Amino acid sequence: MAYSKKVLDHYENPRNVGTLDKNKINVGTGLVGAPECGDVMRLQIEVDPETQRIIDAKFKTFGCGSAIASSSLATEWIIGKTVDEAMQLNNMDIVEELALPPVKIHCSVLAEDAVKAAINDYRVKNGLPPIAVEEPASQNVNN
Amino acid sequence: MKFPIYLDNSATTPVDPRVLEAMLPYFKEKFGNASSRSHSFGWIAEEAVDYAREQVARLIQADPKEIIFTSGATESNNLALKGVFEMYQSKGNHIITVVTEHKCVLEAARHLERQGAEITYLPVNSKGEIDLSQLEDAIRPTTVLISVMYANNEIGVIHPIREISAIAERHGVLLHTDATQAAGKVPIDVKKEGIHLLSMSAHKMYGPKGVGCLYVRRRNPRVKVTAQMDGGGHERGMRSGTLNVPGIVGFGAACEICSREMKQEAERLSYLRNKLEIALLQIEEVALNGSTENRLPHLTNLSFKWVEGEGLMMAFNKDIAVSSGSACTSASLEPSYVLKALGLGDELAHSSIRFSLGRFNTEEEIDYTIERVTDAVQRLREMSPLWEMYKEGIDLKTVEFRPH
Numbered sequence: 001m002a003y004s005k006k007v008l009d010h011y012e013n014p015r016n017v018g019t020l021d022k023n024k025i026n027v028g029t030g031l032v033g034a035p036e037c038g039d040v041m042r043l044q045i046e047v048d049p050e051t052q053r054i055i056d057a058k059f060k061t062f063g064c065g066s067a068i069a070s071s072s073l074a075t076e077w078i079i080g081k082t083v084d085e086a087m088q089l090n091n092m093d094i095v096e097e098l099a100l101p102p103v104k105i106h107c108s109v110l111a112e113d114a115v116k117a118a119i120n121d122y123r124v125k126n127g128l129p130p131i132a133v134e135e136p137a138s139q140n141v142n143n
Numbered sequence: 144m145k146f147p148i149y150l151d152n153s154a155t156t157p158v159d160p161r162v163l164e165a166m167l168p169y170f171k172e173k174f175g176n177a178s179s180r181s182h183s184f185g186w187i188a189e190e191a192v193d194y195a196r197e198q199v200a201r202l203i204q205a206d207p208k209e210i211i212f213t214s215g216a217t218e219s220n221n222l223a224l225k226g227v228f229e230m231y232q233s234k235g236n237h238i239i240t241v242v243t244e245h246k247c248v249l250e251a252a253r254h255l256e257r258q259g260a261e262i263t264y265l266p267v268n269s270k271g272e273i274d275l276s277q278l279e280d281a282i283r284p285t286t287v288l289i290s291v292m293y294a295n296n297e298i299g300v301i302h303p304i305r306e307i308s309a310i311a312e313r314h315g316v317l318l319h320t321d322a323t324q325a326a327g328k329v330p331i332d333v334k335k336e337g338i339h340l341l342s343m344s345a346h347k348m349y350g351p352k353g354v355g356c357l358y359v360r361r362r363n364p365r366v367k368v369t370a371q372m373d374g375g376g377h378e379r380g381m382r383s384g385t386l387n388v389p390g391i392v393g394f395g396a397a398c399e400i401c402s403r404e405m406k407q408e409a410e411r412l413s414y415l416r417n418k419l420e421i422a423l424l425q426i427e428e429v430a431l432n433g434s435t436e437n438r439l440p441h442l443t444n445l446s447f448k449w450v451e452g453e454g455l456m457m458a459f460n461k462d463i464a465v466s467s468g469s470a471c472t473s474a475s476l477e478p479s480y481v482l483k484a485l486g487l488g489d490e491l492a493h494s495s496i497r498f499s500l501g502r503f504n505t506e507e508e509i510d511y512t513i514e515r516v517t518d519a520v521q522r523l524r525e526m527s528p529l530w531e532m533y534k535e536g537i538d539l540k541t542v543e544f545r546p547h
């Protein structure tokens with residue numbers, strides 16, 4: 001399967017690869033996927049407590065090129081957004097932006113899950129209840 | 144160096160220019176139907192087929208009459224399993240095969256199960272080897288066929304065909320072997336090795352796609368298979384259909400070249416394979432899959448722990464063509480069943496890459512591959528959360544993942 005230009009770009013020049021200090025109170029960490037499924041994503045956000053804005057985001061991903069590109073794109077999108085805005089992230093926007101084929105939709109789902117898990121981790125750390133996350137759209141029969 | 148470098152010769156091989164040269168006249172002026180008995184067009188085609196039949200037979204020390212041309216190994220394997228099952232129904236309905244066989248053997252076996260066959264699927268150990276006493280114990284009075292591949296297409300492990308045939312012989316059971324990956328790469332002697340049926344395919348040995356054969360022994364014992372297609376009774380009644388003359392000519396030429404060059408070629412390729420393998424095993428946390436004692440000379444299968452195979456391949460697949468056991472590359476979204484049969488965890492199967500070398504690879508290409516793959520592993524590990532955890536000494540078994 002050939003990759004789209006945008007997937008290749010994110011794969012070759014991934015934005016925001018790295019690690020934030022997960023012990024900091026204003027850092028939220030989301031770890032989703034599983035090694036036996038062939039994909040694990042860890043996405044972290046650093047939030048400005050005053051403005052509730054995401055001032056930094058980092059990811060590390062074990063997975064295919066589409067998974068790496070999806071997480072790279074997700075970090076790029078959420079930096080500068082408020083936590084509430086970031087919570088609106090929809091995996092289908094990633095699918096569209098990266099022109100992912102149907103078999104790679106679950107890679108985008110993982111990125112959405114990772115963002116939401118990171119936000120909820122941040123919320124729980126700061127004494128807020130986690131926001132229920134509905135199952136994102138996925139066409140992966142294996143999910 | 145010419146790019147991309149092709150290191151996926153177990154999937155298919157390029158046609159050798161000498162093979163193509165031999166084929167061309169049979170598309171043009173020598174286009175006759177090998178069954179046409181009334182004119183020179185037919186005679187010329189028939190002669191070419193006869194000659195190719197000898198070339199193919201010589202590669203495996205068979206008699207030319209024992210070669211049944213088919214469309215490839217998928218058809219040969221189907222014909223062997225289904226044809227034996229139908230032909231020997233009065234003797235029994237039990238077939239023994241192995242979990243790491245190619246899909247076409249396993250699916251043919253599944254098909255026969257629906258027709259009332261009983262199939263034993265032998266397991267393999269962590270190196271991909273079968274246990275011979277387990278094989279012998281599996282034989283029943285109703286066993287008609289043992290089908291064990293000569294060499295595995297993913298890990299290159301060669302099964303001990305002589306020992307297996309001795310067991311088959313003792314119990315009066317037929318032995319079929321899928322030699323698609325072994326033929327033309329390692330010497331095969333169907334007589335000395337006691338093989339009754341053998342499948343091969345031209346496109347894995349520098350011949351064209353869409354042609355192969357089933358060797359069916361004619362003496363001691365005389366083996367027969369029931370045709371799986373009805374028609375004009377070509378190929379001694381076992382495989383009807385107008386012969387693919389240019390393809391068969393190419394297959395013959397490919398076999399002859401392999402007969403002649405196999406020995407030096409195996410030495411050259413095992414040198415290059417070993418060089419590649421040793422260099423890549425220098426990287427931290429890389430594991431070799433399958434036995435290294437009995438295996439094909441041109442193939443290695445490695446798991447690059449903590450990086451996912453498709454993600455890794457993407458770093459160099461513009462320049463280097465290989466394949467992966469990762470689920471992300473397969474339509475089924477399941478990692479390689481062969482690697483899983485060796486007991487590899489899913490995560491290691493996901494991290495595997497098969498490098499299969501061939502006639503047209505050079506040392507320069509191997510050196511380049513070593514460099515690119517080593518860099519890519521490093522780069523991907525820097526992006527891998529699992530690598531980070533591993534490096535921090537975190538036991539991944541204690542991490543709560545969320546399988547989706």
Ligand SMILES: Cc1ncc(COP(=O)(O)O)c(C=O)c1O
Pocket residue numbers: 153154214215216217218245247292294295296321323324343344345353355
């Ligand atoms: C071991 C084995 N058997 C059978 C086949 C099928 O061969 P063909 O492509 O000629 O149908 C292959 C090729 O993929 C193979 O590797």
Ligand code: FES
Pocket residue numbers: 038039062063064065066067103104106107470471
């Ligand atoms: S991570 Fe497996 S297909 Fe993307």
